[in-house]
Amino acid sequence: YIRPTPRYTMATKSGDVNLVEAAKRAACQQAVKDNFSPSFKYVGIGSGSTIAYVVEAIAALGPEVSAHMKFVPTGAGSTKLIRDAGLTVLQVPELLSEVGFAGRGTSRQHLDIYFDGADEVDAELNCIKGGGACLFQEKIVSRLSKKFICVADSRKKADRLLTNWGYVPVEVSPVAAELVRQALIDLGSKDPIIRFAGSTSTYLVTDNHNYLIDAPFPTLLLNSQAELIDPANGLWTPDALAAKIRGILGVLEVGIFSGLTGPQATAAGPDVEGVRP
Ligand code: 5RP
Secondary structure (H helix, E strand, C coil): CCCCCCHHHHCCCHHHHHHHHHHHHHHHHHHHHHHCCCCCCEEEECCCCCHHHHHHHHHCCCHHHHCCCEEEECCHHHHHHHHHCCCCECCHHHHHHHHCCCCCHHHHCCECEEEECCCEECCCCCEECCCCCCHHHHHHHHHCECCEEEECCHHHECCCCCCCCCEEEEEECHHHHHHHHHHHHHCCCCCCEECECCCCCCECCCCCCCEEEEEECCHHHHCCCHHHEECCCCEECHHHHHHHHHCCCCEEEECEECCCCCCEEECCCHHHHHHCC
16 A cells, blocks of 8 residues: 655655745744743644744743743654753643643643644644644644644645645554444545555554554545535535544544634745645
8 A cells, every 4th residue: 555645745846845844944933933922831742843843943932931831742752852952841641630630621721822733724724634643642732722823834725624635644443443444435535544654564553552544535525425514515524524533433533623722824935835736
C-alpha cells in the first residue's frame, strides 16, 4: 500500500521548501504575537513541524515571560520540543491532579490556550489532523483548552475538508485494525490503509500504542449519503462523518476536529499560494 499523498505536497516543488518553511514560521510568529499573553498559566502545544515555530516564538519572548507557565504536550514529540526549548512540561494527568477534578463544562477548560497545526482547514475552521500521528492526545488537549489557535500556512486552506488533503486519519486498536478497515470501506472509504512507520514495512505505533488508518473519502460519494448531509446546503458535514467513524468498534478517535472553542486559523504569506495545485 502507498499512503495517499496530499495534493498540496505534490504541488510543492523541491525548490520551494524554504518558502514553505518561511511561511510556516511567519504564521506561527503572527499567531503568538496576536494571541499569547504573559498572564497565561497553562499553554497547550500540539504536534508536527509547524508547531516548532510556535515554541520558537514563545521561547524568544524570554524566561521572564514564560518561566511561570506550564506547557501541556500532545505526545512524545511535542514533549521533547517543549523541553528542548527550556520550557516546563506538564502532562495531561499531572495537569488534572494539579487543578483538581471539580467543575463541569467550560470550567474544565483549564488551559488558557492551545496552539496546534493542521493538515487541512476549511472555511468554517473545521480541521483534519493526525498526519503527524498525534490526533488522540491533540483532541484531549483541545477539549481542555479555552481557545484553540490552529496555525496553518496557506497551502492548508480549503473551502471544504478533503479537498487537497485526501484522507481522514483514524486511530484504532491494533487488534481491531482490519475490522475497522473493512467498516471504513462499508462507509464509503476508498482503499483505507494501515499507516506504515516511515518507509519501513512495519506499522506505525502511536504514542498510545495503537495503529492509524488513513481513510480516503471521495467527497462526491459523501455528498450522496443522506445521513451525512446538512439539509441547509445539501453537502456532507465533518461532524456527521466523524460521528459515523467514531461509532465503529475499535476506533479510538478520528482526525476530524470540529466545533472547538474559538478556533482561529492563521494563514501566512501569499508566497505559498504560488505552489497550490
Ligand atoms: C499531528 C498533526 C499536525 O498538526 C499536522 O499533521 C500538521 O503537521 P505539519 O505542521 O508538520 O504540517 O495533526 O498529528
